[in-house]
Amino acid sequence: MDFFLLGLVSFISALGSSAYYFHNLSIKKLESSYKKITDRDLLVLVKKLGQINATELVKNSNLDEKEANFRLKYLYEKGCLKFKNKEYKLFDDINFDIQLPEEESISAKSIIWLANQYNGVLYASMLIAAKGITFFEAKRTLKKFFKERILFFLNDPTSQAKENPWFADNPHDRRRTGYLLMPNLRTDSVSAQNIANLNPQPTANQEIKKTSDAEVIELAIQGKGKITLAILCLKKDISVEEAEKILEKLYKKGIFELKVSEYGTIEYHLTDENLLET
Numbered sequence: 192m193d194f195f196l197l198g199l200v201s202f203i204s205a206l207g208s209s210a211y212y213f214h215n216l217s218i219k220k221l222e223s224s225y226k227k228i229t230d231r232d233l234l235v236l237v238k239k240l241g242q243i244n245a246t247e248l249v250k251n252s253n254l255d256e257k258e259a260n261f262r263l264k265y266l267y268e269k270g271c272l273k274f275k276n277k278e279y280k281l282f283d284d285i286n287f288d289i290q291l292p293e294e295e296s297i298s299a300k301s302i303i304w305l306a307n308q309y310n311g312v313l314y315a316s317m318l319i320a321a322k323g324i325t326f327f328e329a330k331r332t333l334k335k336f337f338k339e340r341i342l343f344f345l346n347d348p349t350s351q352a353k354e355n356p357w358f359a360d361n362p363h364d365r366r367r368t369g370y371l372l373m374p375n376l377r378t379d380s381v382s383a384q385n386i387a388n389l390n391p392q393p394t395a396n397q398e399i400k401k402t403s404d405a406e407v408i409e410l411a412i413q414g415k416g417k418i419t420l421a422i423l424c425l426k427k428d429i430s431v432e433e434a435e436k437i438l439e440k441l442y443k444k445g446i447f448e449l450k451v452s453e454y455g456t457i458e459y460h461l462t463d464e465n466l467l468e469t
Contacts, residue, residue, distance in 0.1 A: 224262055227253040231323045235287055242278040269326050270367030271316040291321045299424045299431050302336050306372040313370045333370055339431050340456040341421045345369035373456055376421055402427045416467050417460045
């Protein structure tokens with residue numbers, strides 16, 4: 192029995208080592224080929240040609256055939272491309288003219304704006320197109336905003352398709368990981384702004400404007416007595432971290448009480464309902 196357990200442990204260890212080796216090998220292959228063509232440029236090429244195969248990709252890039260096959264298969268496995276009749280095509284009707292502003296890291300405000308351009312729907316390919324980042328970076332960014340309750344998983348495509356016009360022309364594939372913007376963040380007010388001014392950075396001689404308690408309470412009144420981190424972040428153009436500090440401070444002072452929405456979002460509700468009558 193001891194020999195059996197020892198053999199089993201050795202076998203599992205060998206499998207883990209092999210998986211780690213091939214994972215690192217895949218990363219090295221990707222990094223090497225990124226220098227020749229980015230994920231965004233590859234998706235742009237697919238849209239331009241309508242469909243593509245490894246031979247066409249080699250002709251239109253510096254990739255060799257092995258690299259071309261690897262990149263196309265990789266983006267297919269990650270849900271950025273679909274494969275039919277030996278050709279790769281885009282899953283979504285991506286607008287490559289939609290671009291996010293330059294910023295150190297992608298802000299909540301930018302994600303909300305981008306999702307609103309696609310009827311509240313976001314896939315990694317849309318973020319790749321708008322920011323020029325890799326699939327891995329796009330996936331990590333979407334997960335971050337999912338954890339911050341700005342996005343939620345598109346795990347029920349049938350019901351969502353009935354409500355969201357995006358899915359009329361872009362059917363959801365269950366193999367893909369999609370996200371939807373929280374309903375209370377669906378707004379035209381953000382998209383109406385100049386995208387270059389979405390995330391203004393203070394100049395050297397300009398002080399960062401602080402958000403007062405009265406402003407936060409006023410926003411909650413406008414929201415029928417409730418507010419979320421994302422709403423405060425969006426309305427006052429501050430980070431999610433700053434919004435959390437402000438709302439937690441007011442919660443501890445008894446101004447707000449915490450409730451959880453049907454989507455799992457933490458909402459801050461005013462404890463003084465008389466404020467809604469003013």
